[in-house]
Amino acid sequence: MRLKPFRLPETPFHRMRLAATLLLLGMALLFVSTLRFEDAHPALPWVKAFAEAALVGGLADWFAVTALFRHPLGLPIPHTAIIPANKDRIGDSLASFLKDNFLTPSVLARRLHGVDIAGAAAAWLAAPGSPPLTGQPATGPQGLGPLIAKLIRLLDTPHIGELVKAGTADRLRAMALSPLVADAVDTTLDRRRHVPVLDAGLDWALAMLDDQQSTIREMVKDRTNWLLRAVNIDTRVSDQLIEGIRSLLTQIAADPEHPLRARLEVSLRGWADSLRNDPEARLPVEAFKRDLIDNPALGQWIGSLWDSARAGLVKRLDAPASAPDSRLVQAFAAIGQRIEADPMLRASLNTQLRRLGVGLVNRYGQGIVGLVSATVRGWDATTVTNKLESAVGRDLQFIRINGTLIGGCIGLALHALVLAVR
Structure with a gap:
């Protein structure tokens, strides 16, 4: 043996x-x-x-x-x-110990008083070389990215998508569109971004004028009597009308300082000012916004945005440790630096986190105690x-x-x- x-x-x-x-x-x-x-x-x-x-x-x-x-x-x-x-x-005693020392709202509130939870989280997020929300554990704690990715996957339900669409639609309805349009018009004019659009519009108008000459001539002919047509007055009127329009469009296109360009800019600025100050002028814009929100195509577009954003975030959070997403790391590091640099924000976050913890204990503390006791039993x-x-x-x-x-x-x-x- x-x-x-x-x-x-x-x-x-x-x-x-x-x-x-x-x-x-x-x-x-x-x-x-x-x-x-x-x-x-x-x-x-x-x-x-x-x-x-x-x-x-x-x-x-x-x-x-x-x-x-x-x-x-x-x-x-x-x-x-x-x-x-x-x-x-022993299980009952352990559960009672947890309840009396940790899972009572008053005890938890007292223990959390003065604890800088937000500051610790911000320092963790902003720590150089320690990207905590990716899977890279090289110089810091094991990343939470894969865990958060799994939680996001659990939200992959039609019900969540409908909530996102409904919430986005409600926010769009509550948002005033007219001031945004007014700001966009002013910014476009200030940066001369309307000039290429106007030039393209003039080129299109000249092309349409050449393409629709026969239509214009027919319209003039239909509006003249037989006597004028007999002496070809309608033809001369049509030619002069077409040449006059072509000459005007050509002058506007060739002259960046043409008076009609300036008048157009003045009209646009006046419209922008009306959108800010005149309730009557805002009505058509807000009506257009409501019609757009009620269009089913917009809901489908919002839903596709949610699906794409969720898939992209899961992909970045679930990236392997050897290839973390630098943009995601930088974004969360910026959040940590922002919290560290703002004492008022940090104090507000600590207050909210304490309230959240006390609320969770108040709601689920007894259930946790029962779970511990039942598990040991x-x-x-x-x-x-x-x-x-x-x-x-x-x-x-x-x-x-x-x-x-x-x-x-x-x-x-x-x-x-x-x-x-x-």
Whole structure:
């Protein structure tokens, strides 16, 4: 039969438990050895006293530590396997502890008072080389980007899309369009952006004039009597009308300072001023806005914008760590810098975050407490034992080691006292 090679335990708890057990076995071997060779040397009684007391202390602490989690040696000794036997009470006590110390609105408000949550979040966002909202963990904490991307994917429902469309339409209805149009007209005129449009319009008018000559001649002919047509007056009138319009359009196109151009600019500025100050002038613009919002095509366009924006944001947030989206990183870094630079904004955000936390605790605190208690009750005794032993078992093994060594020291002290009394 081939023996397997010995391997040290992998977890710190199991390594510490092995050390405490080996120390206890060492004291037992030492004590047994001194029983046979006690008279071989004057120092051996001291060694025996140390080993005997250490063995007693180590066994007592082994029993106490083991009794917390299971029956020592499998014997159903009363008041052992304390944690498995009382797991429901432990779950209720843990839930009560959370409720009394963390999940009560007044307690949470008191604990959050003076805590700069917004400042900490802003510093995290603005930290150079630490893009927290991407998947890059190179110089900072693991990114939240993939997590936020998953949350956004959960919003991928028709209901959310309808909410976005309805909310956008409501905001558009509440927004006054006339002042925006007036500002756009003034900006266009100030920057001379209307000139290319006007030149293109003049070129189009000249082309349409050449293309529609026959139509103009027919219109003039229909409006003259037979006598004028008999002497070709209608033809001359048509020619003069066409040439006059062509001459005017050509002059306006060739002269950037033509008076009609200036009059057009004056008219546009006057219209912009009316849109700002005259309720009657605003009515057609606002009516056009309402008709546009009520058009189903606009709703479809808004819906497509939402779909595209959501897909693009998910793609950027879910980018691999090796290729984070620099624009997204810069955007969130700018947000962090803005919050850091504005104390009033930071104070306002802290107030809102505290109110949000207290509100969530007030609404869901009891549910969280019940969830903790129900979860612990749902665990079997072995699961509870393993979880708690993994959490505190390493420190308990230190207690065994300390008990063994301190017991040995007490044994030396008692042996010295016995010798002194004799």
